[in-house]
Amino acid sequence: MGRKPCCVKEGLNRGAWSAREDDMLTNYIKIHGAGKWRDLPQRAGLKRCGKSCRLRWLNYLRPDIKRGNFSADEEELIIRLHKLLGNRWSLIAGRLPARTDNEIKNHWNTNLSKSVLWLRDQLNNKTGPREGRMKNSAVVAAAAEATVEPTKAIRTKAVRCTKAVVPAALQLERLTPKSDMSTTDHQSISSSAIIDQDNCIDFLMDLDISEFLVPDLDMGFCPDQNLESLGIKIFSSSMEEEFTNNWTDNDVF
DNA sequence: AAAAAACCCAACCGCGTTCGG
DNA sequence: ACCGAACGCGGTTGGGTTTTT
Structure with missing residues (x-):
């Protein structure tokens, strides 16, 4: 019983990758591109599971990652993103150019989480002085902030956020094509908006949540200008705390 | 100098989601 | 609408390295 294995494990290499294997994978992907991971090892002449190839490429060999x-x-x-999103490593990685989710997860588990816990203990006078791992006062401030209400992170479960609630006032306007509205404008909203039968107080709309999280190193986030121009206020820097404190599992999200 | 403990991170695993027939 | 394959994600593990005793 149980789930079918992703591939036949017999005769496959496991563990650390050799330089030769790295070369073979890199060269293959340079020529044929990434994807079709299940068949890739055979076509590239590698004795590896497709999953292993994918992970090696994404976390280590990709040319656009910073190590x-x-x-x-x-x-x-x-630290700020973790407070807001919890263990949503891929989302966090999406806001840090050139860093992989695995690397961020490892760094959090081995360094940052300890720093936050240590700081929390410090604030509670539970521990004595210790040489810090945090690099400057801004990092300390972020960690200190993270020690406040640490359990309010949104959705630590791995659930994708594909819906947002849009106020009723916006619906008709948004669903009624304006003659001068460009195709791009329509696409930036949604092609599958649904109005409920009670004339809709709110309605759900498909979206890519990452569109709302625009990096701004000074304040963590800033509103997406395109959405703002459409009248949909999802996120602003000043809303971060409110967002973090007020959303619950009962909210549609 | 050697042994033990702690740390670090690449790789693996299983499960949920998405895609395509 | 359904189902299997493929993909992507987060948690965990194993082993190499560094630090401490």
Whole structure:
């Protein structure tokens, strides 16, 4: 019983990748592109599971990833995003260019979470002085902020956010095409908006939540100008705290 | 100098979601 | 609408490295 394995494991290499395997995978992807991971190992001449190839490429071999120490700015942003999003590593990674979710997760688990816990204990006078891992006062401030109401992070469960509630006042306007509205304008809203039968107090609309999270290293987030121009106020820097404090599992999200 | 403990991170695993027939 | 395959995600593990005793 149980789930079917992703591939036949017999005769496959496991564990650390050799330089030769890295070369083979990199060269193959350079020529044929990434994707079709199940068939890729055979076509590339690798004795590896497709999943393993995908992970190796995404987390290590991709040319556009940055490796090495995290900067203070990056750490500050991770702490703030983690407070807001919980263990949504892929979403957090999406706001840190060139960093992988795995790397951020590891850095959080080995460094940042301890720093936040340590700071919380400090604030409660539970521990004595310790040499800090945090790089500057901004990181300390972010960590200190994260120690306040640490359980309010949104959805630590891995659930994708694909819906938003849009006030009724906006609905008719948005669903009625204006003659001068461009195709792009329509596409930026949704092609599958639904009005409920009670004449709709709110309605659900498909969206890409990442559109609302625009990085701004000074304040963490800023509103997406395109959505703002459509009258949909989803996020602003000043709303971050309110957003964090007020959303519950009962909210449509 | 050696052993033990702690740390770090690449890789693996299982499950949920999405896609395509 | 359904189902299987493929993909993507987050939690966990294993082993190499560094630090401490």
